[in-house]
Amino acid sequence: MSFIATPQTMHFPDALPLQSGASIRDYHLAFETYGQLDAERANAVLVCHALNASHHVAGVYAGQDDSKGWWDNMIGPGKPVDTDRFFVIGVNNLGSCFGSTGPMHPHPDTGAVYGADFPVVTVEDWVNAQARLLDQLGIGRLAAVLGGSLGGMQALSWTLQYPERVRHAVVVASAPNLTAENIAFNEVARRAIVTDPDFHGGHFYRHGVIPKRGLRIARMIGHITYLSDDLMNERFGRQLRQGLELKYSTQDIEFQIESYLRYQSDKFSDYFDANTYLLITRALDYFDPARSHGGNLTRALARAQARFLLVSFSTDWRFAPRRSREIVKALLDNRRRVSYAEIDAPHGHDAFLLDDARYTGLMRSYFESITKELR
Amino acid sequence: MSFIATPQTMHFPDALPLQSGASIRDYHLAFETYGQLDAERANAVLVCHALNASHHVAGVYAGQDDSKGWWDNMIGPGKPVDTDRFFVIGVNNLGSCFGSTGPMHPHPDTGAVYGADFPVVTVEDWVNAQARLLDQLGIGRLAAVLGGSLGGMQALSWTLQYPERVRHAVVVASAPNLTAENIAFNEVARRAIVTDPDFHGGHFYRHGVIPKRGLRIARMIGHITYLSDDLMNERFGRQLRQGLELKYSTQDIEFQIESYLRYQSDKFSDYFDANTYLLITRALDYFDPARSHGGNLTRALARAQARFLLVSFSTDWRFAPRRSREIVKALLDNRRRVSYAEIDAPHGHDAFLLDDARYTGLMRSYFESITKELR
Numbered sequence: 001m002s003f004i005a006t007p008q009t010m011h012f013p014d015a016l017p018l019q020s021g022a023s024i025r026d027y028h029l030a031f032e033t034y035g036q037l038d039a040e041r042a043n044a045v046l047v048c049h050a051l052n053a054s055h056h057v058a059g060v061y062a063g064q065d066d067s068k069g070w071w072d073n074m075i076g077p078g079k080p081v082d083t084d085r086f087f088v089i090g091v092n093n094l095g096s097c098f099g100s101t102g103p104m105h106p107h108p109d110t111g112a113v114y115g116a117d118f119p120v121v122t123v124e125d126w127v128n129a130q131a132r133l134l135d136q137l138g139i140g141r142l143a144a145v146l147g148g149s150l151g152g153m154q155a156l157s158w159t160l161q162y163p164e165r166v167r168h169a170v171v172v173a174s175a176p177n178l179t180a181e182n183i184a185f186n187e188v189a190r191r192a193i194v195t196d197p198d199f200h201g202g203h204f205y206r207h208g209v210i211p212k213r214g215l216r217i218a219r220m221i222g223h224i225t226y227l228s229d230d231l232m233n234e235r236f237g238r239q240l241r242q243g244l245e246l247k248y249s250t251q252d253i254e255f256q257i258e259s260y261l262r263y264q265s266d267k268f269s270d271y272f273d274a275n276t277y278l279l280i281t282r283a284l285d286y287f288d289p290a291r292s293h294g295g296n297l298t299r300a301l302a303r304a305q306a307r308f309l310l311v312s313f314s315t316d317w318r319f320a321p322r323r324s325r326e327i328v329k330a331l332l333d334n335r336r337r338v339s340y341a342e343i344d345a346p347h348g349h350d351a352f353l354l355d356d357a358r359y360t361g362l363m364r365s366y367f368e369s370i371t372k373e374l375r
Numbered sequence: 376m377s378f379i380a381t382p383q384t385m386h387f388p389d390a391l392p393l394q395s396g397a398s399i400r401d402y403h404l405a406f407e408t409y410g411q412l413d414a415e416r417a418n419a420v421l422v423c424h425a426l427n428a429s430h431h432v433a434g435v436y437a438g439q440d441d442s443k444g445w446w447d448n449m450i451g452p453g454k455p456v457d458t459d460r461f462f463v464i465g466v467n468n469l470g471s472c473f474g475s476t477g478p479m480h481p482h483p484d485t486g487a488v489y490g491a492d493f494p495v496v497t498v499e500d501w502v503n504a505q506a507r508l509l510d511q512l513g514i515g516r517l518a519a520v521l522g523g524s525l526g527g528m529q530a531l532s533w534t535l536q537y538p539e540r541v542r543h544a545v546v547v548a549s550a551p552n553l554t555a556e557n558i559a560f561n562e563v564a565r566r567a568i569v570t571d572p573d574f575h576g577g578h579f580y581r582h583g584v585i586p587k588r589g590l591r592i593a594r595m596i597g598h599i600t601y602l603s604d605d606l607m608n609e610r611f612g613r614q615l616r617q618g619l620e621l622k623y624s625t626q627d628i629e630f631q632i633e634s635y636l637r638y639q640s641d642k643f644s645d646y647f648d649a650n651t652y653l654l655i656t657r658a659l660d661y662f663d664p665a666r667s668h669g670g671n672l673t674r675a676l677a678r679a680q681a682r683f684l685l686v687s688f689s690t691d692w693r694f695a696p697r698r699s700r701e702i703v704k705a706l707l708d709n710r711r712r713v714s715y716a717e718i719d720a721p722h723g724h725d726a727f728l729l730d731d732a733r734y735t736g737l738m739r740s741y742f743e744s745i746t747k748e749l750r
Contacts, residue, residue: 020623120623180607180632181599187633188595191640194626195588197572202626213570217592220563224556229692232555238663246661248395248495250653251569251577255660257555258562265566278625285630286621288613317604317692 002072003083005032005059007099010136016094016129022119026108029133030099031055031091032069034076035083037139042374044139045086045367046130047071048147048154051222051280052272054098057090058083073355080364085371086143091133093126095279103275104205114275116202121279123150123287127157131165141165143370145306148172148352149319150280153287156327159304160289166306168370170363173316173352175323176297176330177288182318185225186281189218193274202275211274216265218277223264228315228348236260297330307337309366311359313351314344339366377447378458380407380434382474385511391469391504397494401483404508405467405474406430409450410458412514417749419514420461420742421505422446423522423529426597426655427647429473432465433458448730455739460746461518466508468501470654478650479580489650491577496654498525498662502532506540516540518745520681523547523727524694525655528662531702534679535664541681543745545738548691548727550698551672551705552663557693560600561656564593568649577650586649591640593652598639603690603723611635672705682712684741686734688726689719714741 008031015025032055037044047057049070058069058076075081075088092100095118103118134142145166147155152174159169178186193199196214200207224232236257240246246254253259293299308331312324321342331338343359345351351359383406390400407430412419422432424445433444433451450456450463467475470493478493509517520541522530527549534544553561568574571589575582599607611632615621621629628634668674683706687699696717706713718734720726726734 020621022623116626120625177613179604180611180613180630181602181604183613183630184595184599184607184632184636187630187636188592188599190625191595191637192567192592195591216570217563217567220559220566221596224559224563227556229554229556232559236555238552238555238558238666246395248397248661250495250565250650250657251491254657255555255558255562257559261559261562262566275625282625282629286623291613 002068002076003034003059004062005034005056005069007032007055007061009099010133012129012132016125016132018119018125019122020120024094024101024119027094027101028099029091029094029101029129031089031133032057032059033137034058034088035086037087038374041139042141043086043143044134045081045088046134046142046145046158047075047088047090048126048130048145048151049090049093050147050149050151051284052268053151054096055090055092055100056098057088071353074360074363080360081146081367082371086367089134089137091130093121094129095121095276097271097273097276102273103202103279104273113205115205116275118275118279120282122283123153123157124161126283127154127161130154130158131162134165141167143374144168144170144367146170146172147174149174149349150284153284157287157289159306159308160301163303163305167373168309169304169306170309170311170366171324171327172311173313173319173324173349174327175319176290176327178284183285185221186285189221190278190281192217193277199274202278204274210269212269215269215272215274215277219265219268219272220261223261225318226349228317228346230315231346231348232257234346297326298333301327301330301336302334304331304334304336308339310338310340311352311362312342313347313349314342315346316349316351318349377443377451378409378434379437380409380431380444382407382430382436384474385508387504387507391500391507393494393500394497395495399469399476399494402469402476403474404469404476404504406508407432407434407465408512409433409463410461412462413749416514417516418461418518419509420456420463421509421517421520421533422450422463422465423501423505423520423526424465424468425522425524425526426659427643428526429471430465430467430475431473432463446728449735449738455735456521456742457746461742464509464512466505468496469504470496470651472648472651477648478577478654479648488580490580491650493650493654495657497658498528498532499536501658502529502536505529505533506537509540516542518749519543519545519742521545521547522549524549524724525659528659532662532664534681534683535676538678538680542748543684544679544681545684545686545741546699546702547686548688548694548699548724549702550694551665551702553659558660560596561660564596565653565656567592568652574649577653579649585644587644590644590647590649590652594640594643594647595636598636600693601724603692603721605690606721606723607632609721672701673708676702676705676711677709679706679709679711683714685713685715686727686737687717688722688724689717690721691724691726693724
């Protein structure tokens, strides 16, 4: 049994300038906090989320036993990121679909649902919005900022946008930018959504429909790339869904892996917002701190003052270990303090969300060392 | 300038029993031949094609300079597979959309277009159909059967279905079966097609529409998996399509790789048949000669009498070298004569269609050795 988590909301009336040149005002951020802020306001840990996650990082909602937070195995009382010691903050990003202002909400000027008119948000914009939330919570400097995948990009960006506000950055299964192949997979997912006749140029809400076909395809592609080839072979292999005989059909489910993908993608299309999918994959595509430094990551990371822990997983082909090593190298070039672990795990990109004794043990020691520092 | 190729068609009135239990009769096969059959009828080489190819293997059509065959760099007068020495046969498989009988043709009983009612065909069925064609051409035993990818699966299957009719089998960038990940990618592509509202359960012909949205998505997925991550980075990287400034759009093209994928997929959706895509990806999924031997590939390949050349490419993650090595091992377990080359090439799965001096040199020597044998 986990502890009870309580979602909160903060309203921000003032306009937040965005990287695109646009701005957004009168927005809400959904967030949760676990543990107690200490008297020095020094033990705060911000957790940044990836594509399909939210502010609900740990614990369960009262009366909903199956509502466990997405990183509940890592964060909580007595867990590697120990909420008996740290004040942990989870925040849902702008443009997401789990409580913070997003494309499904009304524009404050017109009262009409944003839809495709929701401004394009970037990792840097999210970090700015998170910083404003911390301001409201009275937190100046973070003991740590922590995230996996796209969340790791936010953690890295924090150290560049607010170097003086981050003591430690824990960047898990992440990358300094997406490869062409990553962008390509995102683009296929986006095309599947955008070309679904139920998308209506992003204004499907007013038509009372949802581009579920596109969302399903997007989710299937995501799922394949989150898992490793080995894990899929071990878990599904060439196992048939029913019996031992082939049905010889091009449209019916034949293999177990097909059944799994259809089930997962159906579930996803029931709750995820299509415009959010576009926005978040674009934020992934755009993130590239080296871009304004002529592609030189070492120069881009010179601003960072934090100490770093980077973690990658051997079978993660979406955010491969070599991408983490690029960040490590650039930080070392700048003589920053960096720890790096490459965990030999079979689970592909998903490994960052799963239990692995070496991984959780490492996180536990790292956060224990932060505790000692804070005393 | 290449030589002039001339497509031919052969009619088969008799029913061909299919693996599914169904059969197909009154069908046509489109084929081409290059070179001359020798007096002993011993120099025939059959070339089997993969997903998006046809009987038009080499040469150009009269008056159409841009109609080069898909393996023209490998096959022709003086080429590695030298049509001055070999009688080369290319055949379009049943269910394809380049001339042989397929889902877009009428059922002989009803006169109505097959559509989704075209029978499911397997690699084994294709090989049986090819064998009948060879019978008609008066060819008993092949000097070699040759194919890449799905074509390699057909070449391998030839040695099991007609061991006495194959002297050499050249299996390039292939596998003894698909992995769960391969099946998963095929399934996403199929779902994209089947859930396109213009698919009409496979009977779109009678509605005068084409499920282009689904075909585009299917092709994009294919394209990504045919290329290597490295090659995509080298060719496209994070290059923007226009200028140096981001446009901040979720739907417009921003990166060069997006532009490439959209262009390729548009082109594909103009000529490829949606039902054919389903049929051919299913044939890939189903191929698994070890299946009827309890998963034991060694036992499955015991029937093979041919000598083998297997070729794989280091960066091919769709049909990885280790899959070719499984075949090599199973053949060696059976004390068959096997040559194996793993070519260090950056082009991913597509490498089997491209020029690489080591690869073409190897093919040339192998086919020269066959020539010597025939003398």
